[in-house]
Amino acid sequence: MLHRSVLGHHRWRSERDLAQAIYGTVIGAAAIAVGSAHADLTETVLTAVVTVAVYWAAERYAEVLAAAVHAAGRRERVLTALRRGLPVVEAGLTPLVLLVVVALLTGRLGLAVFSALGLATLMLGGFGHVAARRAGATRLQAIGWGLCSAALGGVVIGLKMLLH
Template identity: 45%
Template sequence: MGSAVMVAASLHGALGQVVISVVVTLLVYWVTERYAELLAAGARGSVPDRQAVIVALHHGWPMLQASYLPVVALLVASALGAELPTAVLAALCLSTVLLANLGYGAARRSDASLLSALGWAAASAMLGVAVILLKLALH
């Protein structure tokens, strides 16, 4: 999600606008996703108490954390003198590596074989590659 927003925002925005767009979009996405989970619990007949809300927010937190590393890469690349398109590309490459790692880790946690986990890593990385190709097509 963050990578796609980064690509779109970088088409017409400066570094600050890109960072704000990604951070705000990710926060809204996170809140919306967590709210939907709480609504689903309510629809199943259980009224979420304070603890259930905290648990729901906590369960979505890793997705949010993983999304901010590419923003850090964007800022670091820019601080090192990279132009915005190059800094965005660096952030997208990191995002692709993170996606591959998350795919691999999820597969291994579910007791998948090494070969299967590598397949999941490759499939996950292809999502990042698709965003990179989108960026290259748009710039």
Template identity: 55%
Template sequence: MTARPWSSRLLHYRRWTGERDLAHAIYGTVVGAAAMATASAHSTLGGVVVTVLVTVTVYWVAERYAQALAAAARGPGRRDRLLSVLRQGWPTVEAAHTPLAVLVLFVLATDELRTGVIVALTVSTTMLGALGHTAARRAGATRLVAVLCTAGSTVLGVAVILLKTHLH
């Protein structure tokens, strides 16, 4: 078994194979970036990290809870469906890890939280573009559609960066 490159392990792209995984990863990246942008206005590095992790986890739990209720209401085989539902959607939480790792490493190296957040949000934006492109290509989209999906996903990250600059 060959080892995956560090970038693949960090970004989880190889594990996020299905359309739902990629959708959850895009969602988690946006939620994590927005939480980071707002928490950084009045918090420390530790506060930002905790806020992002708690926020994406709460979003994941809320979505899984809603899905679990729907699965339980469908009749026979509820337990199996319920367990399956609870295992889904984890990329929502995983996607927040890479920008957080960048933030922590940057701030530890430079002691610059404000700049670190901008760098981490730039990583989030780049991830969003890559995730949009990956989703489009895996769905069999043409290059033009893949570029449009890349741009659309990137716009979400740019919107978060604009939110950050507006808050400060």
């Protein structure tokens, strides 16, 4: 179920969508790691949501600007450009859901943060693997790409440990 609902999201058909999901997951995880260093649950959530939203808006603005320059089909191009960035938001905020649930259930923000970062790392590994397979990589190559993607999560966990 996780593979279908998160890693192989039905709207994420292309390698580009999965690349966007990797990008969003790293942004969201880094925002959680940094935001939780000196904040409570509410501030950590706000930091992550605002950070993911700003990155999404900046990236989409650049693409919308490029699409809006063309007179023909401007409205459709702009809407398509906005939709293309949704994996950044969806994947970027998924670990945040786990963070909130674990924090509310246990009352331990530290545990919730590391749970969310662990999920982000697993997601990154899965996204890298699925993207590589969709691009035609062998199983072994896809495992390598998955491990490289998961390593990004490891870097974020390392950042969190340095800030703690």
